Structures are given as structure tokens and as C-alpha cells.
Amino acid sequence: MKTKPLSPEIIEQALREATDEQWASERGRRNAAARQINAGGRPKALKPCPYCKKEFGARDLAAHKPSCPKRTA
């Protein structure tokens, strides 16, 4: 796709005519770009397994505990 070079007049007109919706989507786009540095969401809080002391995220630990090789029945 070929795009015309933007003149200051065209940019000014676009800014004047942009709808709230367009501003919101632009804001969303910029926020998403800014977030990429934190991509992956919340960092896992690691907890050590009470049996083997290996660290797991909460979900992984719950899955690991019953089958921990160091666990004594």
C-alpha cells in the first residue's frame, strides 16, 4: 500500500476530525505498546516445596506437592 507523505495541514485536519472513538483506539494502541515491557502479566511468586525445597509458582507447587519425590507418605 502506497501512502502519501503527511503534510502538516493533513495532520492538523486529521487531528481536528478524529472522533473520540479514534482517540480511544489510539490510546489503547499506545498503552499496549508501552505494556510490552511487562508482557506475561504478573510475575510468579515462587514458594519452595516443603519436601524438596525446589521453588514453584503457586499453581505448579499445588501440582507438584502430591507427587514430590522427596515426600514421605
Ligand SMILES: [Zn+2]
Ligand atoms: Zn517437592
